[in-house]
Amino acid sequence: MPSGTASPARLPGLTLARAEFSAPDARDRFLDTTGWGKGIVWVNGFCLGRYWSRPPQxxxxxxxxxxxxGTNELVVLELDGAPTACVRFVADADLGPTED
Incomplete structure (x- = not known):
C-alpha cells in the first residue's frame, strides 16, 4: 500500500496486501477504512476485524x-476491490450517524 505524493494505486478484489508502517509510540488509534471495499485487516498478526464500504462504521x-x-506490519484481505490502496490512521472513531 503505497504512500507519498504519487496517487495511490487501485486495489483489485480478492487481494492480500501487505505493508509496513512506522509508529512513534504504542497508543490507541483508529484505522480509517473510508474508500475501501470489503475485507479483513490484521496488524502485527492481530485481527482488527472486518470492514465494508457500506455504512455505518x-x-x-x-x-x-x-x-x-518503530516498524509494524499491516495485512489487508480485500474481497471486493478498493479505489485506493492508501492507509490512514485517525485519532477518533467514526461509527457513522447516531440517533438523537
Missing part, C-alpha cells in the same frame, strides 16, 4: 498494545 479500533514503537 468507517473505522477499526487499533489497541495501543498491538503496536510496536
Amino acid at each position: 468507517r473505522t477499526l479500533y487499533l489497541p495501543g498494545p498491538v503496536l510496536r514503537p
Whole structure:
C-alpha cells in the first residue's frame, strides 16, 4: 500500500496486501477504512476485524498494545476491490450517524 505524493494505486478484489508502517509510540488509534471495499485487516498478526464500504462504521479500533514503537506490519484481505490502496490512521472513531 503505497504512500507519498504519487496517487495511490487501485486495489483489485480478492487481494492480500501487505505493508509496513512506522509508529512513534504504542497508543490507541483508529484505522480509517473510508474508500475501501470489503475485507479483513490484521496488524502485527492481530485481527482488527472486518470492514465494508457500506455504512455505518468507517473505522477499526487499533489497541495501543498491538503496536510496536518503530516498524509494524499491516495485512489487508480485500474481497471486493478498493479505489485506493492508501492507509490512514485517525485519532477518533467514526461509527457513522447516531440517533438523537
